[in-house]
């Protein structure tokens with residue numbers, strides 16, 4: 272279980288403080304695929320950074336599998352909005368980077384990276400640099416790099432937002448496969464309602480209220496089932512999330 276308990280977090284903006292989280296709590300079960308959706312600036316990335324240990328709350332605590340998070344941890348992988356690839360390293364070097372900084376031998380790094388490069392179908396571009404890749408390929412490199420570290424928690428901040436519609440759907444399927452195969456715990460931030468319902472076993476709808484408020488929590492047990500996107504249930508769930516976002520709160524009639 273991941274527990275965010277009574278967390279407070281404010282940012283300094285000029286001479287004032289912007290209160291993003293105030294007494295905020297959240298629990299995430301092992302193996303869940305949690306999606307955070309909400310308007311720009313409502314605090315989604317901040318929550319991801321708290322979970323990653325990149326930010327520390329000023330009050331309260333984050334615990335992962337019972338351990339308080341005091342900084343970044345080896346088993347948490349985060350994929351940021353700009354993918355975080357190093358432009359001066361080629362695909363193979365980017366993928367193996369995490370292992371190299373953990374002092375794994377060169378040969379082991381190479382074979383672990385190669386396995387992941389094949390899985391992500393990046394073999395043909397493995398000596399290319401990030402500037403020579405498409406958005407979808409860059410995203411797969413970022414995923415490959417995160418997965419070589421065998422994380423138990425994968426945090427993703429709008430990982431697919433820069434992609435064209437078809438590439439995005441292909442990578443959504445890939446993310447689902449990875450989640451199901453590895454029984455990973457994932458937290459994904461998105462602005463897309465369809466993506467939230469396609470990928471989230473639970474969806475949290477957040478709104479900016481200074482502090483951030485959770486205005487809806489949707490359990491989505493059919494996630495990952497074949498053909499889910501074409502079902503009535505999928506349509507209903509997306510309509511419900513949309514109504515929460517539009518009306519800024521719980522609308523019982525749309526449930």
Ligand SMILES: Nc1ncnc2c1ncn2[C@@H]1O[C@H](COP(=O)(O)OP(=O)(O)OP(=O)(O)O)[C@@H](O)[C@H]1O
Nearest residue numbers: 282283284289291310311312313314315316317318
């Ligand atoms: N380093 C910072 N310094 C000051 N204020 C910040 C900082 N980072 C974020 N904020 C503010 O905190 C609030 C929440 O930001 P956050 O990035 O978590 O929102 P978000 O929901 O992820 O937004 P987006 O969807 O646009 O990425 C915003 O009002 C933002 O302006």
